[in-house]
Amino acid sequence: MPWPQNIVLKEGNFALTKNFKVNISGNPNPRIFAGVTRFLRRLDGRTGLFFEQGFITKLNEFPNAELQINCTKSGKIGLYEDESYVVEITANQIKINATSDLGALHGLESLLQMLQNNSTSYYFPNAQIFDFPRFTWRGLMIDAARHFQPVDVIKRNLDGLAAMKMNVFHWHLVDDQGWRIEMKKHPKLTELASDGQYYTQQEIKDIVKYADERGILIVPEIDVPGHGSAILTAYPEIGSKFISLKTDFEKKNQGAAIVNYGIERNAGVFSPTLDPSNPKTYQLLSEFFDEVCPLFPGAYFHIGGDENEGKDWDENPKIQQFKKAHGLTTNHELQTYFTMQLVPMLKKHGKQLMGWEEIMTKNMSKDAIIHSWKGVNEGVLPGKSLVDAVKNGYKTVLSNGFYIDLMYPVASHYLTDPMPQNADLSAEEKARILGGEATMWTELASSTTLDSRIWPRTAAIAERLWSAEDIKHVANMRKRLENVSFRLEELGLTHIRNKEVILRNIANNQNTASLADFSNVCEPLKGYSRNKGGTEYQMYSPLTLFADACTPDATDALVFNNAVDAYLTNKTPENKAKVVVFFNKWISVNKDLKTLSANAPLVQSILPLAQKLNNASVALLLVLDNKSTLQKEELKKIVEQCNTKEHADVELAVYESLLKLI
Amino acid sequence: MPWPQNIVLKEGNFALTKNFKVNISGNPNPRIFAGVTRFLRRLDGRTGLFFEQGFITKLNEFPNAELQINCTKSGKIGLYEDESYVVEITANQIKINATSDLGALHGLESLLQMLQNNSTSYYFPNAQIFDFPRFTWRGLMIDAARHFQPVDVIKRNLDGLAAMKMNVFHWHLVDDQGWRIEMKKHPKLTELASDGQYYTQQEIKDIVKYADERGILIVPEIDVPGHGSAILTAYPEIGSKFISLKTDFEKKNQGAAIVNYGIERNAGVFSPTLDPSNPKTYQLLSEFFDEVCPLFPGAYFHIGGDENEGKDWDENPKIQQFKKAHGLTTNHELQTYFTMQLVPMLKKHGKQLMGWEEIMTKNMSKDAIIHSWKGVNEGVLPGKSLVDAVKNGYKTVLSNGFYIDLMYPVASHYLTDPMPQNADLSAEEKARILGGEATMWTELASSTTLDSRIWPRTAAIAERLWSAEDIKHVANMRKRLENVSFRLEELGLTHIRNKEVILRNIANNQNTASLADFSNVCEPLKGYSRNKGGTEYQMYSPLTLFADACTPDATDALVFNNAVDAYLTNKTPENKAKVVVFFNKWISVNKDLKTLSANAPLVQSILPLAQKLNNASVALLLVLDNKSTLQKEELKKIVEQCNTKEHADVELAVYESLLKLI
Incomplete structure (x- = not known):
């Protein structure tokens, strides 16, 4: 990612060992040396192979190296540069050819993404990539x-x-x-x-x-x-x-x-x-x-x-006079004059x-x-x-x-x-x-x-x-x-790592599991709806809150949605179980968050939302078991409670999926 | 922490609200302003109270502020400075008095550590602290x-x-x-x-x-x-x-x-x-x-x-001559001459x-x-x-x-x-x-x-x-x-946060739970026994390995040790259960790590150690249930397997506790 313009996978692999070395030839900009050194360290960090090659500082250091990089010229930083590259992986050698080091650096990123493994070793699949960007x-x-x-x-x-x-x-x-x-x-x-x-x-x-x-x-x-x-x-x-x-x-x-x-x-x-x-x-x-x-x-x-709203311009006689004097009829024209x-x-x-x-x-x-x-x-x-x-x-x-x-x-x-x-x-x-x-x-x-x-x-x-x-x-x-x-x-x-940092603070150093579970179905309010009017948060206000731990594309929400769709398409016990597991999870999350809140004031603001998801979960579990005694309208009311932006600057990302089950 | 020289806790509390403000008076070094601003931001981040006070930049800005800081003089960076401070917390006000801003900064750290909470709010307990360092x-x-x-x-x-x-x-x-x-x-x-x-x-x-x-x-x-x-x-x-x-x-x-x-x-x-x-x-x-x-x-x-081993000095005739000429009889004396x-x-x-x-x-x-x-x-x-x-x-x-x-x-x-x-x-x-x-x-x-x-x-x-x-x-x-x-x-x-980063890399982005559990009983080799001879790791070798995720004072090891001691003192079913839970955990960790390793080569090196802990756990579970058919010597041999430094540059921190159960 980004997906290459052309990629052909072939039979066989290039096996990675601690003897893996890189050689650079051609006329690249010296930035390639540090770039390749970083590549080596990242690859070594992933694989733990203890590569022998440390720092790469010159051209043609290891003419027999497994990875051969060749660049025709020095890349210039700017638009319209040729950033294309070719990567060719065969069983014994990898070649990266590029017009300049800029393309070669891209090629190295592609190569890192090609890394595969089985249970004991790492390899690159034989392949040929020819790649270049669509936009400059x-x-x-x-x-x-x-x-x-x-x-x-x-x-x-x-x-x-x-x-x-x-x-x-x-x-x-x-x-x-x-x-x-x-x-x-x-x-x-x-x-x-x-x-x-x-x-x-x-x-x-x-x-x-x-x-x-x-x-x-x-x-x-x-x-x-x-x-x-x-x-x-x-x-x-x-x-x-x-x-x-x-x-x-x-x-x-x-x-x-x-x-x-x-x-x-x-x-x-x-x-x-x-x-x-x-x-x-x-x-x-x-x-x-x-x-x-x-x-x-x-x-x-x-x-x-x-x-530029032009409010201060409109109210300033001197500026109005200037506009007239320069034949500028609108503030937009005045701004153009300025620009x-x-x-x-x-x-x-x-x-x-x-x-x-x-x-x-x-x-x-x-x-x-x-x-x-x-x-x-x-x-x-x-x-x-x-x-x-x-x-x-x-x-x-x-x-x-x-x-x-x-x-x-x-x-x-x-x-x-x-x-x-x-x-x-x-x-x-x-x-x-x-x-x-x-x-x-x-x-x-x-x-x-x-x-x-x-x-x-x-x-x-x-x-x-x-x-x-x-x-x-x-x-x-x-x-x-x-x-x-x-x-x-x-x-x-x-x-990834800072999410737990925020949750630990919210949990006051208690177990964060229920907070993490809940954060995986909550998303920060979208558009400009968090910080309405721009005055709720000053630039020095805390951003250590639950909404700050949440992200778009809440991970469990997507899985749950797929589970609901599968169940509605085909009501097998297996498909049902995949939905039920979430409801049970959210019922226990609600319980655990309550327990947590006894020693964590920052948890308080999310309790009402967790309660609403709990209520919908309880009600819909009964529906799934055909044991619900509620009218459809009553049920809808319960689920509708989950469609709210009133709590902790987050919204439940599962609301739409819940609706489908009514 | 560090524990103050004198601390007296009193009845009552100072309740923290969003109106909490700080005022500084006296003749402090200006470093106090940024220091107090950082204090406010940290306190706000912990509590989510949205304090109204943003940046503190001058003396006597809020004469009625709840927190009053007074310093007699500007602190000098160096040894032998008076770093003492007094913190006095009462229901309506907090005072920090210090000779200089250096003491006041220490007082603010103490105050941050005094923060308490119930389920909905934060407060400081009324107290008086008089504090100063033992060493300069x-x-x-x-x-x-x-x-x-x-x-x-x-x-x-x-x-x-x-x-x-x-x-x-x-x-x-x-x-x-x-x-x-x-x-x-x-x-x-x-x-x-x-x-x-x-x-x-x-x-x-x-x-x-x-x-x-x-x-x-x-x-x-x-x-x-x-x-x-x-x-x-x-x-x-x-x-x-x-x-x-x-x-x-x-x-x-x-x-x-x-x-x-x-x-x-x-x-x-x-x-x-x-x-x-x-x-x-x-x-x-x-x-x-x-x-x-x-x-x-x-x-x-x-x-x-x-x-300085002096090897090159001993072998260099010119240096030997110099020593003689200056009447320096040993390399140590020569080094003193140099210094x-x-x-x-x-x-x-x-x-x-x-x-x-x-x-x-x-x-x-x-x-x-x-x-x-x-x-x-x-x-x-x-x-x-x-x-x-x-x-x-x-x-x-x-x-x-x-x-x-x-x-x-x-x-x-x-x-x-x-x-x-x-x-x-x-x-x-x-x-x-x-x-x-x-x-x-x-x-x-x-x-x-x-x-x-x-x-x-x-x-x-x-x-x-x-x-x-x-x-x-x-x-x-x-x-x-x-x-x-x-x-x-x-x-x-x-x-704390980087541990999971390393474990995710080892797990190849699979679930890290079993690795985390295992890391909580493993410690990196101590002294100079990791990197024997200094040549196993070059300065550019990967430090993304299991030993790098582990730390001294493995958290579960201490809990386990206490559980074993309690059990050996008093063999109640409750005390037994607290030991058993660990054995069962380590048996399933071993199983889970094997599963994980199918797609994670970096897990391979710890499998033998997990297996050894598994074997000891299985054997000792039988002992606890009085169902063991092993001779004491056979049992010892199994436990002794856990006393090894041969795997993944770590050692099992629970070995000594296991021994006690034989």
């Missing part, structure tokens, strides 16, 4: 502004991206809730607007290098002109908020009337917006870019541009501007890349801006449908294709669709829970962006995803 | 040379130290296996001798600051003149190895005959040693210190000095020299701190050098008995006291015993397993170094340690 932009965005994500969290996720053959990391570094970049010439930004949580320039360079070594382009984002609370906390003088000067003192001391902006602690869309009519705005932004751009060698810079000023600031550093879809208006430079994000929730046709963009001559990247922070099931992301099905697009227009990007906003994700919000679902998105269009069998994907998820652990990702 | 040096050493430990691993362990009121982090940065410090003037050291794994100077500064914020002094170590492989890989010209120049070419080209040193991949004591007769040795070391010392504001620098050259190099930077006990000879400066480490394994009386040191006028720190890498049970460390019991020491001599230090050597610890080797046992060492001498009730300590261990998780420490 296969990205993940992490929001490090809402909840700061330390260096190690970013690094392990870069490892995850590389394992999934993704090649773009979009780093959302500035938002209302914080400025996260050390600024040597403008230290106020971190002093006043970061709570001390930011990346030093050295750390950024280190992460850029780490990404480069894994074939990943970093696209930084500074979100302007909206989402401006943090910037305006440091530089209130470039804010748009109008204050009518009332007292004489104020009128004489213009400075004293400057708005006091503050770091935003809630989630949502806020009015603090940069003033597009103020020359100082452009002067400062230009200076920011002068300091930040050189940290990122990549050719793209994301300037945000989303969710166009940034184009040369970035071009100076060899960077192309990218922004969320709001930056697209008739006057926007065609060089800009349009990041399509709106959909049903925003009251527009999903991906509409993507089609508009390519028809208007823009390159574009799709994120609508890939909002992994919203806790939707993996299948919904997997079946979202950046290439629209029914749009009438020319080949040229289609070519402007660069790919897609999973977006991990962090209003509700701490560094403890982030990985479980990103993985494993992002692996399915990776497959959508890499593999052929017709690879879209959900059940098959799910099966492979389970194994991929397990293997991602070896990269240090914590999506 | 309460340290942990981490070896980042054998296995490099990334920044985040160091940071989370610093958090662990602070939680346990420890105040010294000894950072072993250079050894045969690598040089781990970025050197701007001597880049060869990391280019040739680090495998790319080292700390940048910026990262070191960042870690020093992180430690400072937690009240922790960092003592860096560059180990010389022995353990020199890494240094000599970069600078072979200052090595001691003699090569007789044979060919004419060699004789003419002295340089060509320089020994090719290489980074050491094995564990053990090796001969590469710096040449004490070569002026360039001192020139280079002086330059190294000039670059490294300013990174560390602390007043101490550890120069190692251990395990004495370093004293002014360090003094120049305001640093006092510290070294392992080998540096102590009659000519050694009394300013040096002697680090006592040898014991039974090295053929000397444990801690002998400590007594010698104080009698000779040296200050000293004890590590013998605190070698946590050797996998001995927590009780052995807990009962090791830096203050010798039977030595006849004056008050002045006693005062020279600064304290103790847990040493975590990493020949067999990766960043995945490191935490589980350090924690929770180091918490017991922390108690030994902080609490009163008579606090040494092992069973009581064990009980508290279990809770402390659980709470350390919230700091990001992975000692």
